[in-house]
Amino acid sequence: MPPSVEFPSAPPAPPRGQPAVPPRGHRVRQTTEQLRARILGGEWPVGGRIPTEPQLVAALGVGRNTVREAVRALVHAGVLECRQGSGTYVVSTDELAPVVARRLGDDRMTEVIEVRRAFEVEAARLAALRRTPEDLAALDGALAQREAAWHGGRVDAFVEADAALHTAVVAAAHNAMLAELYASVGTALRSTVAQAMGGALTPERYVDHxxxxxxxxxxxxxxxALEAGAFLEPAERA
Known part of the structure; x- marks a missing residue:
């Protein structure tokens, strides 16, 4: 008679009335889709910062590790971008961002400037036609922060503040596709500003916006449109 074979027993069923806990991978995928849905729904717009990790844990009812992995997945997909000391921002609603970032690297700064000009000139023109009181308040705030960052003397802080102002102009254009495409070149945009600064905030490099x-x-x-275009002449100003 052949020896009997013992198979591992199935995990015990949860007590009656208590829902089964989904496996970890499923929870991460589910949380990732919840985050993506909120982004697509406009709750966290392109260019905006998402809530902090503790806030997401409380809002989604999952653990810190699950939130962290879900955010990491969206960063890898090019939907989110983590900025040290600032937070995590929405840079796209799809996976276009990393593709564009690879095309517009540091060795193609002339092309980046041309793309910025194409986006920013039209964005400024549309913003003048469509801006709301809320947009103007956001622009004033971003301009003030840019000035403060300049006087603070730190190149990295100024680069972020300058990008934030230009992003606010694009947001005031109220063209979702333009905002998404512009956000997809965010990393390259910051590279052009940092390159224009030459490593230091010196008076001759200052450009008033x-x-x-x-x-x-x-x-x-x-x-x-003329003002926006003037910043992006061959001198490659911020």
Whole structure:
């Protein structure tokens, strides 16, 4: 008679009325899709910062490790971007961002400038036509932060503040596709600003963006477009 074979017993069923706990991989995928759905739904717009990890844990009802892995998956997909000391931001609603980032590397800065000009000039023109009081308040705040960052003397802080102002201009254009495409070149955008600074914030490198904001406030699309384009001449200013 052949020896009997013992098979491992199935895990015990949860007590009656208590839902089964899904496996870890499933929880991560489910949490990733929840985050993606909130991004696609506009709760966290492109260019905006998502809640902190503890806030996400409380909102989604999952553990820290699950949230961390879900966020990491969306960073890898190019939907989110972690910025040291600042937080995690939405950079795209799809996986276009990493593709664009690979195309627009540091060795193609001339092309990056041309792409920035194409986006930012039209964004400024549209912003002058469509800006709302909330947009103007956001622009004023971003401009003030940019000035403060310049006077603070740290190149990395200024690069972030400058990018935030330009992103606010794009947001004021109220064109979702433009905002998404612009966000996809965010890393390359920061590289052009950092390169233009040359490692130090010196007076001759300063570019005032006050006139750009004022042109948008005045509802003058032609002047706003000219101001936006003036920053992106061959000198590659911020």
């Amino acid at each position: 006050t006139r750009l904001v004022e042109a948008i406030r005045a509802g003058d699309p032609g002047r706003a």
